[in-house]
Amino acid sequence: MSAGTAHPLLGDVHEGDTLPELSYDVTATTVVLGALAARDWRPMHHDHDFAVNRNGTKNIFLNTPNQAAWFERFLTDWSGPEGRLGRMKFRMKGSVFPDDTMVLRGTVTSVGTDDTGCGWVEVLVSLTVDDDLKTDCTARIALPVSAGDNPWARKGDQWKP
């Protein structure tokens, strides 16, 4: 499956498929807006002097919850609203600063159904700047197995994220 506007069903997705790339020019506003949207008032996400002289980083940088929001946006741009996130695991290897162009890329690493019949896709997502890996993310997202299926309708023991 490659870039497109149609929302994928589980059967449309195969191991090795790539998701449409997302490239974004980060500004100080991106960092500050993201931190405040996450209600993260810590100064390294809005105070350049603190970030440089206390934290020893080169500038303010994207906070963790906001990076999670970027990963969610990237995944659901592809899955459409029917896609339901089950799990995300990410590791920050470097910071993302104003004036960076961050690029998110994703590759499907597995496709299958669980014992309740829920369709799951695992995607390895990378966030890079100048091809330097800053954060990697392993995501598990439920997709409809058929046109009438809705992962969001699952509750209790029918939802195994």
Place this chain on the structure above:
Amino acid sequence: MTPPPDTSGTTDADPGVPAAISDLIGKVQYEIAGEFPVEQGYIWTSCSSVENGNPLFWDEAVAEELTGGPIAPPTTLSVWFRPHHWAPGRTEQALPLQVHFDLKAAFDLPEAVMTDNTIVFHEPVRPGDRLRTHQVLRSVSGPKTTKLGSGRFWVIDVEYFNQRDELVGVESYTGFGYRRDAA
């Protein structure tokens, strides 16, 4: 396809960790309720910050069809517990992941970063929900040195519930508290 193994129940402490800290591993701490209900305006602010146009969060008809009404983006889970920067009567700034700051203080490590974060999403969070949470320290490492400085790694789970006592999510954070090495 089975979900990844759940290691949230595992606990571990390096033998060099003081008993006062290792005794806290696996114990529920800081049971708190969110300071405000989940609100639609903040949902839009969050979506706007990453230009997330998912119609689930912007189109009432789509939300009604798929999720029975509006929901919050799953990754906003922690947003609803981050305290106000100031509130009447508060004499100290409240900290959103208190166990993390307790460990920084206990080990006298002035700086810290989060290195790993796992989030598992359960029941959707909806506008008007009043959520509660607690924190569980899972592990603490022995002394480590990285390019940032010298310190320790620790893992903290944060479990979230709604007003119906339904589990809405679990976040697991790996933090590194450190002291910058002298140049």
